[in-house]
Structure formats: structure tokens, C-alpha cells
Amino acid sequence: MSHSRIVVVQSSPRNDTLSVTRQVVQKLLEKLAKLSPNDKHILNRECAELPYVDKEFTEKITNPCKHNPNGDKVASKAWTLSWECCEELIQSDIIVIGVPIYNFSIPACLKSWIDLCTVIKRTYSFDESGPLGLLQGKSAFLVVASGGMEIGCAYDFGTRYLRHILTLWGIAHITVIDVSQGQVERALQQIEKITSLVPPTAPMVKAHLPTYNHKPAMIHNSEPNPLNKDGLPSTEPTDMLAVPEE
């Protein structure tokens, strides 16, 4: 087995001593190491160091085929880090995400990571029936910690959203390590029971999205045409995302 590349995405602002997600992620990594003792390459991504999507990103993302800052001397930090974060995902076999639930959803910095990683032709694409994830065959582990909210309850806007985005990217195998309501011991028991990194045959995954519009421009974003100087909608297309070249 060659499941040797792991990207670890951390979104807690707390350090290893205080952060439950970091500590449970560490236990999970130790378990994964036992299951696959061959050489591993672990990449660490700290979401708190990522910027918000900026104006330049919203402009450049309309042509993501140029999504390589190497030929772009004036790329903003967001654009450059978008390339790096996508590369980490593409080159990894396993994605581990530490998620402390803040106010019923994911931390803002983890949303920044998602926005930087959701790039057409990099992590997802389109075919005739809708969006198609490009991260096929990878598996994801979400370590979700919550002081009170039960993971998966009607008010869990975090876990459900993460599943949706990972599915959009084509990731079929999603394991949620449940550290809700302070049940760390239960989470450690859940980790102990993990017997494989990923099922042997990973099915192709398609995001089950409404077929509202097959134009790739429609997925990522967002702001439609601005108003013209008369206060009416402009006829110029300004959708910020993702028309493929062909």
C-alpha cells in the first residue's frame, strides 16, 4: 500500500496542550502509523495562517487555468496559498482535519482553507451531469470537537457542511471522529477501532447537487452582475469563478 502522504489541517487557535482537536488528531496519526508502517510524509497546514479570500483572488479565480503563481510575480498571498493548499490535497492520500466547533459551525480560518482549495480543474470539475470531484480515491478523517452540541444534530452546521464540500471534491471515504460534548474517551475508543486507512476500492463520487445550472461559473461564487450607473443590472458577466478554457 502506498497510503503514505497525509495532510493535517489544523484550525484550533489553541496550542497542543490546550487544544483537544490537536491532541486527538495526534492520537489518530499514531493509529494511522500503526496501520501503515511504511514511510510516511506528513504535511501540516495551519489554517490560522491563511488569509481571507481577497479581491485579487476573486478576479484571478475566473481563470483558474492560470492557477500557478510561479509565472505570476504579483500574486497575492491568498492566490499563492491557494495553489499551495490545492497541491497539498492533490498530493495526499489521506486528509486529517481538526475542527473545533465554534457557534455551531467551523472556525473562520477553516472556511478560508475551503475557499482557497475549492478551485475548478484542481479539486473539482464538471461533466455533462454536473460537478465531478477530482480528489477521487482519497480518504478524510474529521476530528470534530464540541463542548455541548451533539455532532450531526439539526444545528450542526459544521460537520454537514464539511461532508458536502469534501464530497464536491470527490472524497468518498469520510470518517468523523466524534469529540462532541466533551467525550474524549469515546473518541479515543473510536480511533482504536479503526482497522483500515481506506476501503480497498474507492467508488467514484459525485456531489449530489441540484442541476440548477451547468455553467462552471456557478459553483464557487457568488456575486452576480453589478449594477450599472443607472442602478440596473449590468449585462456584462462578472461571475467570479471558474469558466474552463475548453
Add this chain to the structure above:
Amino acid sequence: MSHSRIVVVQSSPRNDTLSVTRQVVQKLLEKLAKLSPNDKHILNRECAELPYVDKEFTEKITNPCKHNPNGDKVASKAWTLSWECCEELIQSDIIVIGVPIYNFSIPACLKSWIDLCTVIKRTYSFDESGPLGLLQGKSAFLVVASGGMEIGCAYDFGTRYLRHILTLWGIAHITVIDVSQGQVERALQQIEKITSLVPPTAPMVKAHLPTYNHKPAMIHNSEPNPLNKDGLPSTEPTDMLAVPEE
């Protein structure tokens, strides 16, 4: 009527010329001015200038009764801005939020604003039956723009989440200005039809949350007890939020 204080919360990284949410928000403000021609005080809050919740915030929020940076010479930017953002909400009658949908949810910077504003005894509290919002009697207008996603669809993780948080804060009157699928003109027509800033009698609102745990510490966060040096859950309470003093 004294509905004269408006806080305008912007989360698009684009400027006035390119951002649809900013332009539609402007049209909305003009309409609100017509409905209430008395003196108005408009506060502007740019979410892109807000930091992520930081380590200091996660520590200080456990004692939000000290949520005033004036007596705190070493307050972090997040802690100081949390105070300011809460003050803006408390002092306003109307909250207008510009929301470009990115990847089926709100921008990361708007989540930062929510995390900085969800502070016990400032925007919400608890009584014997659960959480109780403290921003009673205010009204909110959400200008939600999306290139493709239909507002309110099963994959709209943004609007539904915002409604949930505003309800938690006690805001009963929420109007969504729908700029989904590029339908700017429809949004402008919707704005034209607005006839009042807020219904004359605002009912008390309670968030309908599961009664999983009445301890105030449970709402905001998040990470439960860390593991001790033996890798077992610590018995020391470290929930980061919000135990009231009484």
C-alpha cells in the same frame, strides 16, 4: 420612531464597483432612509479587517463578564474588536449584512464577525429553559448574493446558518434580500416593496435549541477537556466559554 441606528456589516472583498452585495446594500439603505427620514447614524463594519478568533480570545471568553478591553491593557486585537462589534450590535436598531455566498456558505470573514459577536451576557444569555437572545426588538436585513445556488435550497449552508445565529441573539425580524442566481433586478423589486423597518411589536424570540445542556459554557464552544499527560481526558474543566458569574 427612533429606528435611527443602523450597522452595516460588509463581507465582500470586492469594492463598490464590483461587489453586487455592496451595491444592493446601498439601494436598501436608500430605501430605509425613505421609510425613516429622521436622523440616522450608520456604522460600517468591514469583516475583512477582523482577525480570526485567537488563543487569547478563547481564554478570555471563559469570563465574558470582563468583556471590556478598557481595563485590559494587553487585550489582543480579536478581544478588543469583539467588544467593539458587540457594542455596534447592542446600540443599533437595524442590522444590514452583505453576504456573497462562497462555496455554499458565508465568507470566512463573516464567520469571524459572528464568532466575535457571540458573547454571553452581551448578545445572548440563558434562562431556565435554554438560551435567550439579548438583541430583542431589532431587525435584520440579509443581502445574500449567489451566482448559481438558489437561496434557501438544501445546499444553502449560509442563509440558514445566519438565521440560526441571529435567532440565538434574539433577532426576530429577519428579511432576506434574495440576489441568488444573478437576479439583481428581482432583488431591487423586493427592496421597493419594503414598507416598514420593523413590525411595530417585536415578539420575544427564543432560539429553539436542543436542551442538551443548560450550562452556558456549552453554547459557544467547543473544545472540551484536553488529555492529561497519560493521554486520558483531564478532569479539569477547560470549556472556553461563558460561565456567568452568578
